[in-house]
Amino acid sequence: MKKNHVVEFLRNNMVPIMFIIICAICIYLSGFSWSYLLNQVVTRMGRNIFLILSLLIPIMAGMGLNFGMTLGAMAGEIALILVADWQIWGIPGVVLAMLLSIPLSVLLGLMCGKLMNMAKGREMITGYILNYFMGGLYLLVVLYMMGPIIPIKHTSIRLPRGFGVRTTTDLSNMRQCLDNQWALTIGGVKIPLLTFAIIGLLCLFIVWFRKTKLGQDMRAVGQDMEVARDAGIKVERTRIISIIMSTVFAGFGMIIYLQNIGNFPTYTAHTQIGMFCIAALLVGGASVEKASIGNVFLGVILFHTMFIVAPKAGQNLTASPQIGEYFRVFVSYGIITIALVMYEAKKRRTRSGAGALLAQAQQAEKKGGETA
Amino acid sequence: MSKSQERLGQTRFGQLASAYGLPRLIITAFLILLFILAPFSGADFATQISNVIARFSWNAVLVLAMVPMVHSGCGLNFGLQLGILAGLLGSTLSIELGLSGGACFFMAILIATPFAILFGGGYGLLLNRIKGGEMMVATYVGFSSVSFMCMMWLFLPYSNPTIVMAYTGVGLKQTFSLENFYANVLADFLKIDLSSFGINLIIPTGSILFFALLAFLMWAFLHTKTGTAMTAVGSNPTFARASGINIDRSRTLSVILSTWLGAVGILVYQQGFGFLQAYNAPLNMALPAVSAILIGGASVNKASISNVIIGTFLFQGLVTMTPTVMNSMLNVGDMSEVIRVIVSQGMILYALTRKTEGSK
Numbered sequence: 001m002k003k004n005h006v007v008e009f010l011r012n013n014m015v016p017i018m019f020i021i022i023c024a025i026c027i028y029l030s031g032f033s034w035s036y037l038l039n040q041v042v043t044r045m046g047r048n049i050f051l052i053l054s055l056l057i058p059i060m061a062g063m064g065l066n067f068g069m070t071l072g073a074m075a076g077e078i079a080l081i082l083v084a085d086w087q088i089w090g091i092p093g094v095v096l097a098m099l100l101s102i103p104l105s106v107l108l109g110l111m112c113g114k115l116m117n118m119a120k121g122r123e124m125i126t127g128y129i130l131n132y133f134m135g136g137l138y139l140l141v142v143l144y145m146m147g148p149i150i151p152i153k154h155t156s157i158r159l160p161r162g163f164g165v166r167t168t169t170d171l172s173n174m175r176q177c178l179d180n181q182w183a184l185t186i187g188g189v190k191i192p193l194l195t196f197a198i199i200g201l202l203c204l205f206i207v208w209f210r211k212t213k214l215g216q217d218m219r220a221v222g223q224d225m226e227v228a229r230d231a232g233i234k235v236e237r238t239r240i241i242s243i244i245m246s247t248v249f250a251g252f253g254m255i256i257y258l259q260n261i262g263n264f265p266t267y268t269a270h271t272q273i274g275m276f277c278i279a280a281l282l283v284g285g286a287s288v289e290k291a292s293i294g295n296v297f298l299g300v301i302l303f304h305t306m307f308i309v310a311p312k313a314g315q316n317l318t319a320s321p322q323i324g325e326y327f328r329v330f331v332s333y334g335i336i337t338i339a340l341v342m343y344e345a346k347k348r349r350t351r352s353g354a355g356a357l358l359a360q361a362q363q364a365e366k367k368g369g370e371t372a
Numbered sequence: 373m374s375k376s377q378e379r380l381g382q383t384r385f386g387q388l389a390s391a392y393g394l395p396r397l398i399i400t401a402f403l404i405l406l407f408i409l410a411p412f413s414g415a416d417f418a419t420q421i422s423n424v425i426a427r428f429s430w431n432a433v434l435v436l437a438m439v440p441m442v443h444s445g446c447g448l449n450f451g452l453q454l455g456i457l458a459g460l461l462g463s464t465l466s467i468e469l470g471l472s473g474g475a476c477f478f479m480a481i482l483i484a485t486p487f488a489i490l491f492g493g494g495y496g497l498l499l500n501r502i503k504g505g506e507m508m509v510a511t512y513v514g515f516s517s518v519s520f521m522c523m524m525w526l527f528l529p530y531s532n533p534t535i536v537m538a539y540t541g542v543g544l545k546q547t548f549s550l551e552n553f554y555a556n557v558l559a560d561f562l563k564i565d566l567s568s569f570g571i572n573l574i575i576p577t578g579s580i581l582f583f584a585l586l587a588f589l590m591w592a593f594l595h596t597k598t599g600t601a602m603t604a605v606g607s608n609p610t611f612a613r614a615s616g617i618n619i620d621r622s623r624t625l626s627v628i629l630s631t632w633l634g635a636v637g638i639l640v641y642q643q644g645f646g647f648l649q650a651y652n653a654p655l656n657m658a659l660p661a662v663s664a665i666l667i668g669g670a671s672v673n674k675a676s677i678s679n680v681i682i683g684t685f686l687f688q689g690l691v692t693m694t695p696t697v698m699n700s701m702l703n704v705g706d707m708s709e710v711i712r713v714i715v716s717q718g719m720i721l722y723a724l725t726r727k728t729e730g731s732k
Contacts, residue, residue: 115721115725118725119724119725121504122507122508122724124508125450125507125508125511125724126721126724126725128508128511129717129720129721129724130717130721132659132713132717133713133714133717133718133720133721135713135717136710136711136712136713136714136717136718137714139709139710139713140710140714143707143710144707144710320526320543322526323523323526326519326522326523326526327523329519329522330516330519330520330522330523333512333515333516333519334516334519334520336512336516337509337512337513337515337516340502340505340508340509340512341498341501341502341509343505344501344502344504344505344508344509345501345502347504347505348501348502348503348504348505
């Protein structure tokens with residue numbers, strides 16, 4: 001009996017366990033010192049957790065991994081460009097950027113939610129393609145509309161040709177302003193307390209939100225749309241709200257992420273962000289239909305440990321720094337593939353299971369009718 | 373009276389739009405506009421036409437690779453990269469064997485075939501286990517296999533000095549010219565070149581004939597017993613099962629076909645383009661092919677050869693015409709990339725959100 005429990009535990013947590021092993025091997029091979037590693041991991045936790053938390057609400061509403069979170073990231077970037085152009089720096093700049101990103105994120109989230117309602121059952125691929133599509137519109141805004149239509153004045157932001165935004169947006173006057181506020185250094189490891197406090201607030205909000213009427217509705221919609229509709233829940237509306245919330249949080253997350261880094265490639269900063277966030281969440285043991293705050297924390301720690309050590313480990317092993325680079329990208333893609341396959345296979349199994357049950361019931365009924 | 377006529381006209385326009393597809397109508401109109409504007413922008417009309425035809429000949433086979441999987445109900449092949457990787461293995465091994473010219477090209481197809489069957493078979497079995505969710509999984513199967521092969525290109529013991537990295541001698545080069553191998557072997561066959569008459573029109577007849585051959589074979593296959601069964605599986609799985617068709621086998625076969633066409637497609641692309649690109653280059657090659665067939669009027673569960681031809685022509689026309697025309701007219705820098713992204717992704721988005729008849 002006890003052995004069964006162990007097997008069950010191993011099966012349910014296969015991905016994180018696999019990752020712990022990979023990370024352990026890579027740490028050993030890389031030869032990094034623990035304080036360096038810890039410092040890096042803590043920095044990256046502050047940088048990424050908020051973004052990844054934004055994925056939780058759509059999962060709750062049964063809409064899968066929100067590949068459309070990139071839209072929020074774009075909204076955050078546009079807000080940051082504007083704030084940087086107005087030369088409002090430091091924490092006021094960050095707060096203003098967050099406020100500015102809200103209307104943009106709501107608009108984009110509304111559109112994303114509406115499209116996903118039109119493509120029920122294909123939400124993920126729709127969100128994924130929507131990223132690329134909006135990426136094109138984003139380029140149009142950043143390269144051509146910023147200048148003639150949206151005033152951009154400052155020469156450090158504007159391209160020399162007179163309109164459009166430079167390839168790299170410099171945020172050095174904003175760099176780590178949140179992280180340095182109330183920063184605590186313990187044994188050489190810098191802990192950005194304010195950033196963690198903000199993350200903690202979001203965690204509390206999510207825990208509280210799950211218990212509200214709307215949160216319960218979302219879970220009902222996630223369980224079964226038809227049943228939820230019969231129970232009087234406005235399914236479409238609930239789904240749109242969940243996407244809007246996710247997009248707004250993703251926008252905040254992107255601003256926190258970028259203030260930590262201190263500059264961003266204007267045209268491409270958002271392209272990979274969704275993929276890495278989703279991969280990190282899945283590494284933490286989440287699946288397409290179930291994810292918790294614990295998954296987010298574990299995922300960030302494991303995924304980013306691998307990110308830090310893999311290139312160095314690869315270099316030490318094969319004398320080629322490229323191999324580790326390719327390896328970590330492969331792992332990111334691979335982990336998403338496995339999660340998606342497991343989810344789809346399970347969905348299909350339950351569907352055919354339900355069908356078999358129905359057939360059985362019908363047969364039993366028939367038999368009952370015959371004997372009667 | 374006039375009002376009712378007007379309404380009639382509107383419905384007629386509406387009918388036309390719905391039959392031809394409104395986005396396709398807009399794109400066609402835009403392309404015609406570009407062709408009209410081309411002479412005013414100072415671009416040579418014949419050169420433009422040659423460019424469009426050349427790019428059509430590079431890409432058509434890759435777009436054709438979408439057809440079998442759409443027919444069998446597996447959706448759009450977002451995992452086309454698997455086929456492309458099989459093709460890359462074929463071409464690099466063929467070059468490694470020391471062949472050149474047409475022999476190298478056909479040897480590449482020959483070597484790529486078993487890889488395509490192997491990859492496609494595994495991919496097909498995987499897709500059979502996740503019916504209904506193919507497209508998202510396919511996307512990531514494509515991505516992860518490309519990134520896996522990135523490591524393999526470094527490790528595989530290639531030794532031909534023209535294709536391995538110059539400095540270390542280990543691992544494949546990122547990009548290398550096919551000038552000495554099979555660049556333009558198809559395109560130069562029966563090539564029509566009017567430049568000696570002062571018209572810059574070049575038609576790569578061989579490439580187009582090769583595509584026509586494959587398209588004809590595809591068409592013929594879809595009319596055989598196996599092909600009809602495949603279409604039945606796609607349009608009505610319940611009916612197909614009732615009439616004794618092995619659904620999983622049909623689907624796997626379609627995936628293998630699609631993957632093999634992807635492999636041949638990338639080889640045709642390389643011979644036209646003149647370069648072989650390894651590592652991350654195949655990563656984003658599936659989406660242009662997907663949007664091309666959708667622009668041609670296909671939907672998630674319906675595609676024909678004519679969709680392939682029209683779609684590739686419209687898509688490649690857009691890609692080649694916008695930079696030259698737009699840039700010289702508007703003088704705002706290179707806007708073509710932005711337009712290409714918006715049009716192609718918008719098309720995929722439109723197809724995904726459209727309510728399709730008989731969708732599961």
